[in-house]
Amino acid sequence: MSLCAGLDRPKSRKYNIFWKSVFVLVVLAVIIFVYLASKSVDYIWRWYRIPQYFFYEEQVDVRAEIQGEVVDIEKGEEETLIRIKGGDQSEEYSFPGENVLIYAGDFVYAGDILGKYKEWQAGILLQGLWLTLKVSIIGIVLGIVLGVLTGLARISENPALRWGAITYIEVIRGSPLLVQIFLWYFVAGTLINAFLAEFSLPRVPALWFGIIALAIFAGAYVAEIVRAGIQSIPRGQMEASRSLGLTYAQSMRKVILPQATKRILPPMAGQFISLIKDSSLLGVISIRELTKATREVVTSSLQPFELWIVCALLYLILTFTLSMFVQYLERRAV
Numbered sequence: 044m045s046l047c048a049g050l051d052r053p054k055s056r057k058y059n060i061f062w063k064s065v066f067v068l069v070v071l072a073v074i075i076f077v078y079l080a081s082k083s084v085d086y087i088w089r090w091y092r093i094p095q096y097f098f099y100e101e102q103v104d105v106r107a108e109i110q111g112e113v114v115d116i117e118k119g120e121e122e123t124l125i126r127i128k129g130g131d132q133s134e135e136y137s138f139p140g141e142n143v144l145i146y147a148g149d150f151v152y153a154g155d156i157l158g159k160y161k162e163w164q165a166g167i168l169l170q171g172l173w174l175t176l177k178v179s180i181i182g183i184v185l186g187i188v189l190g191v192l193t194g195l196a197r198i199s200e201n202p203a204l205r206w207g208a209i210t211y212i213e214v215i216r217g218s219p220l221l222v223q224i225f226l227w228y229f230v231a232g233t234l235i236n237a238f239l240a241e242f243s244l245p246r247v248p249a250l251w252f253g254i255i256a257l258a259i260f261a262g263a264y265v266a267e268i269v270r271a272g273i274q275s276i277p278r279g280q281m282e283a284s285r286s287l288g289l290t291y292a293q294s295m296r297k298v299i300l301p302q303a304t305k306r307i308l309p310p311m312a313g314q315f316i317s318l319i320k321d322s323s324l325l326g327v328i329s330i331r332e333l334t335k336a337t338r339e340v341v342t343s344s345l346q347p348f349e350l351w352i353v354c355a356l357l358y359l360i361l362t363f364t365l366s367m368f369v370q371y372l373e374r375r376a377v
Contacts, residue, residue, distance in 0.1 A: 171336025190265020
């Protein structure tokens with residue numbers, strides 16, 4: 044009798060080849076369908092214009108800051124140096140290239156253009172992608188810290204900690220994230236910045252209120268994941284560690300949490316993937332993350348299909364990378 048049964052039964056080579064072929068055919072069918080659908084739409088596709096929203100070459104003007112006479116112009120292989128002297132002041136201007144618009148001996152005024160050069164700049168989509176990545180990473184880290192602490196408080200014997208954790212979890216999970224972002228920015232943010240202004244302290248940028256809203260929202264879900272993971276460990280594990288002389292904190296840190304981590308990683312990965320996509324809501328408080336940047340470009344370029352497809356692919360890259368990283372952590376934790 045075979046030791047394998049059901050899903051554990053080894054499959055034949057023909058079986059694997061057949062179903063792999065089915066998968067390839069389905070993928071090809073989807074690609075053909077998308078291609079035919081794009082051809083049937085009365086729309087002019089302009090994919091060649093997309094790269095400029097990631098990187099573009101900007102022309103930079105070098106302007107004089109003082110008025111005076113151009114004393115000397117040195118043109119090198121990679122850099123041009125211009126010296127200007129006016130009265131008791133003298134200035135030197137260096138820039139790449141040889142595109143100089145003045146001559147030695149000319150008299151220039153403050154604001155006059157001395158030369159020009161081109162410089163590569165990050166486009167609006169790349170800036171939005173970077174901001175989304177930064178907001179997501181900070182939100183994930185703060186959400187993990189807040190979620191773990193709240194999850195431990197959720198199973199604590201202290202009534203104040205337990206009831207406080209339950210209240211926080213239910214309130215945050217029971218209200219929309221968009222409403223929470225509005226409250227943090229327009230209510231809490233206005234109050235905090237008004238208080239800081241009283242003491243002539245710098246204001247808190249809108250970006251940080253958005254990050255706080257995301258972290259608190261994610262922390263409530265992480266807390267329940269942590270609580271469920273800890274409670275899934277048999278109580279005998281805690282009793283055995285306490286009988287060996289470990290304190291509750293040591294037992295939790297050295298025995299319970301390492302075992303619970305293996306069980307909470309998959310649901311936490313799903314929560315963090317949702318957090319990356321939820322960061323698109325920060326556009327309502329004028330934070331130019333990826334979705335808001337895409338919306339601005341669509342408005343100015345009238346290329347909705349290409350840009351929204353690119354936006355979706357960028358989110359897919361972020362979420363897929365995070366998913367692969369969590370799977371790597373899962374393999375290391377085994």
